[in-house]
Amino acid sequence: MQIRRAVRRTLMGLPRTARDAEPLVLVGLSGGADSLALAAAVAAEAHRAGVSAGAVVVDHALQSGSHDVAEAAATQAGELGLAPVAVRRVAVVAGSGPEAAAREARYGAFIDVAAELGAVAVLTAHTRDDQAEQVLLALARGSGTRSIAGIPGRRALAAGIELLRPLLGEDPEISRATTEAACAELGLAPWHDPHNRDTSYARVRVRETVLPVLTRELGPGVAAGLARSADLAREDADALDEWAGRAVEALLPAAQPTAEGRVIDAGGVSVLQGLPAAVRQRTIHRIAREHFGVALSREHTLSIAALVTHWKGQGPVFVPGLRVTRLAGELAFDPQRGSPREDRGGASKS
Structure with missing residues (x-):
């Protein structure tokens, strides 16, 4: 049977x-x-x-x-x-x-x-x-x-x-x-x-x-x-998740911790930029979840990824529980508490 x-x-x-x-x-x-x-x-x-x-x-x-x-x-x-x-x-x-x-x-x-x-x-x-x-x-x-x-x-x-x-x-x-x-x-x-x-x-x-x-x-x-x-999607998802996991392990040991968050240096940002989009989004998602306890939506993940792939001097990205800033080629992840308006001196969120 x-x-x-x-x-x-x-x-x-x-x-x-x-x-x-x-x-x-x-x-x-x-x-x-x-x-x-x-x-x-x-x-x-x-x-x-x-x-x-x-x-x-x-x-x-x-x-x-x-x-x-x-x-x-x-x-x-x-x-x-x-x-x-x-x-x-x-x-x-x-x-x-x-x-x-x-x-x-x-x-x-x-x-x-x-x-x-x-x-x-x-x-x-x-x-x-x-x-x-x-x-x-x-x-x-x-x-x-x-x-x-x-x-x-x-x-x-x-x-x-x-x-x-x-x-x-x-x-x-x-x-x-x-x-x-x-x-x-x-x-x-x-x-x-x-x-x-x-x-x-x-x-x-x-x-x-x-x-x-x-x-x-x-x-x-x-x-x-x-x-x-x-079955096929699971095989692909497992492979992409494993790839993203290796990327996180490679990035975070070299990252310098701030008082509350994490900073990925310029070399790490270049690594993120060179990853396929599916792996890059998973890597960002895992950093947020594993190091800050934040669950990102696709919209949130893409907005952070834009600091890597479409950098034009834009300001920080605010997502629930997290602020991500690109400065001097580095990418800083910091916990976000309270309103982004207060954090930015009352400026409206972009």
């Missing part, structure tokens, strides 16, 4: 020292077809991979009867042979949007349960269809390569806990149809989340309307092609 092969690769990819100690991994189980098929595969492959496998079921309390749905999913996990199985009810706090708030609450529960049980990883059941939807949403937002790279196959969830997504890989390609077929073959009855049909969510509109139209007009390989685009 394709799903078991994907899961086997992920479980065997755990650090050998951890595998030797039979580490515990948890399946994030909702009871839907994707997570249920993943749970079955993990239960079947855990012993061969030398791991213990349990499950965590999160009750978001957003629908009537959510407690019963969570308990049913926990029962299915136990019947599959997963243990321990934890059910955690969470409070979804409105903030950046209902989907983001639910995700934040869910991942918080994953971290808490994994820490309590001593699990080294939580596995979730995102498929290539989820990846295709993510790419379309990123394209619609005008996002960069990293966002178009989509959902990562693995990332740190917390110290000592990884988030793993075995069904996102390109070989084998696991789609939603694959997980549904696996459940049918195994005699598993998945839960159908009504939120997955609620077109008030942009992701649902992409799934139910946009992708079907693209598939009808362009052919059946659209979703697979979008997911493949994410």
Whole structure:
């Protein structure tokens, strides 16, 4: 079975020292077809991979009867042979949007349960269809390569806990149809989340309307092609980020610290100028984030880059939390506190 092969690769990819100690991994189980098929595969492959496998079921309390749905999913996990199985009810706090708030609450529960049980990883059941939807949403937002790279196959969830997504890989390609077929073959009855049909969510509109139209007009390989685009974009983004990281390491040891900030000398400015635009923007972005705790937008990054590439004697660039000035060929990064108007003696911001 394709799903078991994907899961086997992920479980065997755990650090050998951890595998030797039979580490515990948890399946994030909702009871839907994707997570249920993943749970079955993990239960079947855990012993061969030398791991213990349990499950965590999160009750978001957003629908009537959510407690019963969570308990049913926990029962299915136990019947599959997963243990321990934890059910955690969470409070979804409105903030950046209902989907983001639910995700934040869910991942918080994953971290808490994994820490309590001593699990080294939580596995979730995102498929290539989820990846295709993510790419379309990123394209619609005008996002960069990293966002178009989509959902990562693995990332740190917390110290000592990884988030793993075995069904996102390109070989084998696991789609939603694959997980549904696996459940049918195994005699598993998945839960159908009504939120997955609620077109008030942009992701649902992409799934139910946009992708079907693209598939009808362009052919059946659209979703697979979008997911493949994410694979390619991730490779490019990783390479560019690594290049930018090396540039930061080369620039900052030679940079002279000011009382509060950093100064890149004329030679470093020449290095920045000679970098490809994608690497230069990433380098500036990383300097701001890693040394000043500032998250720059593309507009902010480009305005700072203009001090390097289009220097015409212009004044400092002010971005939230940071002031960047070019003087005598050097580039000074300083924390910006308060209003730029006050900092400049009441002059209006240019």
